[in-house]
Amino acid sequence: MRGKRKIAAMPERTEARAQILERIRAAKPQAPPSDAAAAWEKIRREYKVAPDLPPAEILHLLEDRLRDYDAQVFHCVPAEIAGAIARALQQRDKQNIVIAAGTPNEWLPPDFHFVEDSNLDAHALDQLDGVLTGATLAIADTGTIVLQNVPGQGRRASTLMPDYHLCVLFASQVLQSVPQAMRMLEQTATLPTTFFSGPSATADIEMTRIKGVHGPRFLDVILVQDIVQVRWMASDDSPPMKSISVSIGSLFPNECCSG
Amino acid sequence: MSRIPLDPATAPAFPKAAKVSLHDLQLRRNVKHATNVIQTKRQRVVGERPDWQQLREAGRQIREHALAYMDEYLEQFERNCEAAGGHVHWARDAEEARQIVVRLATEAGSREVVKIKSMTTEEIHLNNALEAAGINAIETDLAELIIQLGQDQPSHIVVPALHKSRHEIREIFLREMGLKHLGEEPADLAEAARTYLRKKFLTVQTAISGANFLIAETGSVCIVESEGNGRMCLTLPQTLITIAGIDKVLPRFQDLEVMLQLLPRSATGERMNPYNSIWTGLHENDGPRNFHVVLMDNARTDVLADPEGRQTLYCIRCGACQNACPVYRQTGGHAYGSVYAGPIGAILTPQLQKMEHAQSLPYASSLCGACYEVCPVKINIPEVLIHLRNKVVKQQTRGMGRLNPEAVAMKVLGMIFRSESRFRAAQKFGRAAEKPLVNREGWIGWLPGMLGGWTQARDLHAMPQQTFREWFDAREKKDRGHA
Numbered sequence A: 001m002r003g004k005r006k007i008a009a010m011p012e013r014t015e016a017r018a019q020i021l022e023r024i025r026a027a028k029p030q031a032p033p034s035d036a037a038a039a040w041e042k043i044r045r046e047y048k049v050a051p052d053l054p055p056a057e058i059l060h061l062l063e064d065r066l067r068d069y070d071a072q073v074f075h076c077v078p079a080e081i082a083g084a085i086a087r088a089l090q091q092r093d094k095q096n097i098v099i100a101a102g103t104p105n106e107w108l109p110p111d112f113h114f115v116e117d118s119n120l121d122a123h124a125l126d127q128l129d130g131v132l133t134g135a136t137l138a139i140a141d142t143g144t145i146v147l148q149n150v151p152g153q154g155r156r157a158s159t160l161m162p163d164y165h166l167c168v169l170f171a172s173q174v175l176q177s178v179p180q181a182m183r184m185l186e187q188t189a190t191l192p193t194t195f196f197s198g199p200s201a202t203a204d205i206e207m208t209r210i211k212g213v214h215g216p217r218f219l220d221v222i223l224v225q226d227i228v229q230v231r232w233m234a235s236d237d238s239p240p241m242k243s244i245s246v247s248i249g250s251l252f253p254n255e256c257c258s259g
Numbered sequence B: 001m002s003r004i005p006l007d008p009a010t011a012p013a014f015p016k017a018a019k020v021s022l023h024d025l026q027l028r029r030n031v032k033h034a035t036n037v038i039q040t041k042r043q044r045v046v047g048e049r050p051d052w053q054q055l056r057e058a059g060r061q062i063r064e065h066a067l068a069y070m071d072e073y074l075e076q077f078e079r080n081c082e083a084a085g086g087h088v089h090w091a092r093d094a095e096e097a098r099q100i101v102v103r104l105a106t107e108a109g110s111r112e113v114v115k116i117k118s119m120t121t122e123e124i125h126l127n128n129a130l131e132a133a134g135i136n137a138i139e140t141d142l143a144e145l146i147i148q149l150g151q152d153q154p155s156h157i158v159v160p161a162l163h164k165s166r167h168e169i170r171e172i173f174l175r176e177m178g179l180k181h182l183g184e185e186p187a188d189l190a191e192a193a194r195t196y197l198r199k200k201f202l203t204v205q206t207a208i209s210g211a212n213f214l215i216a217e218t219g220s221v222c223i224v225e226s227e228g229n230g231r232m233c234l235t236l237p238q239t240l241i242t243i244a245g246i247d248k249v250l251p252r253f254q255d256l257e258v259m260l261q262l263l264p265r266s267a268t269g270e271r272m273n274p275y276n277s278i279w280t281g282l283h284e285n286d287g288p289r290n291f292h293v294v295l296m297d298n299a300r301t302d303v304l305a306d307p308e309g310r311q312t313l314y315c316i317r318c319g320a321c322q323n324a325c326p327v328y329r330q331t332g333g334h335a336y337g338s339v340y341a342g343p344i345g346a347i348l349t350p351q352l353q354k355m356e357h358a359q360s361l362p363y364a365s366s367l368c369g370a371c372y373e374v375c376p377v378k379i380n381i382p383e384v385l386i387h388l389r390n391k392v393v394k395q396q397t398r399g400m401g402r403l404n405p406e407a408v409a410m411k412v413l414g415m416i417f418r419s420e421s422r423f424r425a426a427q428k429f430g431r432a433a434e435k436p437l438v439n440r441e442g443w444i445g446w447l448p449g450m451l452g453g454w455t456q457a458r459d460l461h462a463m464p465q466q467t468f469r470e471w472f473d474a475r476e477k478k479d480r481g482h483a
């Protein structure tokens, strides 16, 4: 059926395609000096890419941005994720929560009902109280969390239909800038990818920001401290505070959570 | 529910349409309020980026580069999108694009389609074509829903209903959604839209979207939105049809790192808009089962062919130039007679009309340069405006040769300015000639013939009774007399 349709559409398509490409070739600036890849490399990118804040400040920045979007932020260490999830769900009074396949078992507190998303249809998802996911990464500059369709994050519909989203984010996943994030995402660019910055919102009516239209109206983030900050006061004439980040995994390999 | 779309081919000239808008005080209040709010927010979030100018420059270079290799990038996009299970279609003009979309929607067997806000579909009047084929198109963006239910027209490319107040919106919703009670607050109105559309999202099996960016390197499409209606349309229905101008192509995924910083800050004054979706063809168990992309030319190659007008295609439709424009802020969008209003509309619309319509739009500007300053991809809009004015003049005076009135007027002016005695004589003559036109307050509200262009939108002050030179000469004489 599908094949047939494609063949039927072919002649007209080929003609339109050929004509448009021909018009572009006749119209575009003449004789670019080099091939596309070489010319692309020459694009001047003098904007900021590398982080210029110490890791602790990057986390603070992210928290500020998330609170600005009316999200709540909970803190915990890797061993306490289940407890933090229980606290958040209790506070929001949510019981039936959808999770993606691959969500670590040790995250799930007892006394709540977690439903694994095995291709639930939109109606079924609509009936649930909330969704619990991990994350791929977060961008502090903009308060953005990125989700992709991988184990623990799941299909796009599952983070869209429920009215409440609880997201577990590891400190080691937090980047400062958008360019840092895009370069990190490049390897998995073809996965279905969703950036979200706070709950859904609109300003279409008299430019008043209204939280929550079609996507989840409530967002909580559990920020898991999987890096330790070692700070010390240095002598007076050097920068007042320095910090070193070490992945907790490298210090206590057994405590490390998959994320 | 059909509405008459904004059509540059039949719209009245800008000065005439603007006069109507200028008398609508409610509209002017709403437009002023909305543009002020976005401008203030924009300034704040742009100001906090020390590398804003570097981002703009990179944005401009990326767009320039994408146009220089547009054919290659479109072919690459097509290859990658189809390898991932999408179907790519090509449309030379609006008619062909409408036919393809109507055919695909019909084949999908849908009597209803849900739509994401898309200026490209507004440009080609897609909803009317769907309706003629018996397919009901439901707009799901809140502003577009307001426009659709109110049988109105979009007046801004980012906030299409910014000319409507909450009271007006409430009236429309009460009437069109058949509601008995509805609060006055924006949150109540948004809630009404959520409930109204939820049913549609759960049942309608075909969606139509535009695209913010097409990524050649991966064959992915990127859509930037706020409300989540976009995500609903992109993930729930079985069939998704995306229609995009050929100018929307970006070379690589990495280029999004620039665009996703420029666009939200410029468009809504946010550091990032609530949702960005990026997907590539079909994904197993995630999103639609059929995915089509329609790549549309519709005169974009004509714009590309004009070396001075070409930069118009850098546009990422952020609307910042509209908010900054003193003319738009007074008239609102409808006076432009096109879905693309404001400075971008003034340069894009006539070019998309191949300079056959909308010739008054390049004059709908005071050339103050505010649009250029805010444009995130550094389109020199004043430069393009002047270029297009030249084109319009050439076109209107074609065949008149050296006898065309504007050329003659310029010659005469040149002659007068070159000689002092001629200049003085001309001033005297002017005072005599203007007499019948000057009103009691000393203003001229109407000028005859071609000169009427000046007084259509403003009054002209009458010439002073005495020029400075005359006053100076008289004083000298008087002084000498006293001495």
Ligand code: SF4
Pocket (backbone or CB within 6 Å): B266, B314, B315, B316, B317, B318, B319, B320, B321, B322, B343, B344, B371, B374, B375, B376, B377, B378, B379
């Ligand atoms: S011309 Fe520039 S400022 Fe205006 S909408 Fe396009 S990108 Fe934005």
